[in-house]
Amino acid sequence: MRRGLLLGVGVTLLVLLAGALLMVTFGLVPANADASPPALERWAAKKSLRATIAREAQKGDNPVALTDDNLLAGMKLYVPNCTLCHGGADGAASVVARGLYQRAPQLAKDGVEDDPPGVTQWKISHGIRFTAMPSFDRTLSEEQVWQLTLFLSHMDKLPPAVEAAWRQAASAPPPPHG
Template structure:
């Protein structure tokens, strides 16, 4: 009679369980059962997992870029406001106006970047704008825009948290 060591049995059980979970995940992925359409809401567990992965990845990869010394100058904030209005507003919205039909169709929804509750850390915003977010509608603007433009947009997003409709219009179009 052979006596099995409890640690070896536990290790074998864990390995077999992980293999079965991996096989199950692959079968589920190829089954087509999960609805990936943008017109349906994400499963809360999947949404939580993806958002947690996004947060961890963002904090792991972002923050090493050095902002310009004059980042929060009015000139940079205004330039960032112009870029935001022409490029970002369709998905992320502007104060006092309904979200565009493009923004309404994005799943998961793009965050309201000008909300007063946002932190919009410029280094994190710079990284997101420059590199984009995989499997969302957030493109990588680093492929088409200069770092200067991206920093200006990050400055605007940080400065404009909670901005009013009038304040937004003034930054974008100047005082009338």
């Protein structure tokens, strides 16, 4: 009786595995980016990201001091590394941003000011798997990632000097057809 049950479970698993392999091999699992992620995929990706961050993100304040110099340093890192996907001060999405499968939030409009600094630092440092969000821990120093975090946490309340420099800095290329 027990052996029969185990055999049944084993055969079912094998059939499911073979079915999944066949779907991948015959191109029945969509590989295109010009679609919206289905609800199940969105749920699983969000759940897994939140659970990973809850386990790994650092708690507490940003170790970098809240000064104009650090905010400016964050802005100067943001412009060349992030505007392509996350937009400039005007919040307009670039052509690249509009073609991404997982939409990148345009941070001037849809920012992360309310997120704990450790969460934003984790995302910049490690990137987000299965999306275009790159990891920067091999290309930027720890201090630079915290400066970027400081800038994102204060994007909607920058001191006037930093705000002026941010508005002047190159923003994402405008969409071609409005």
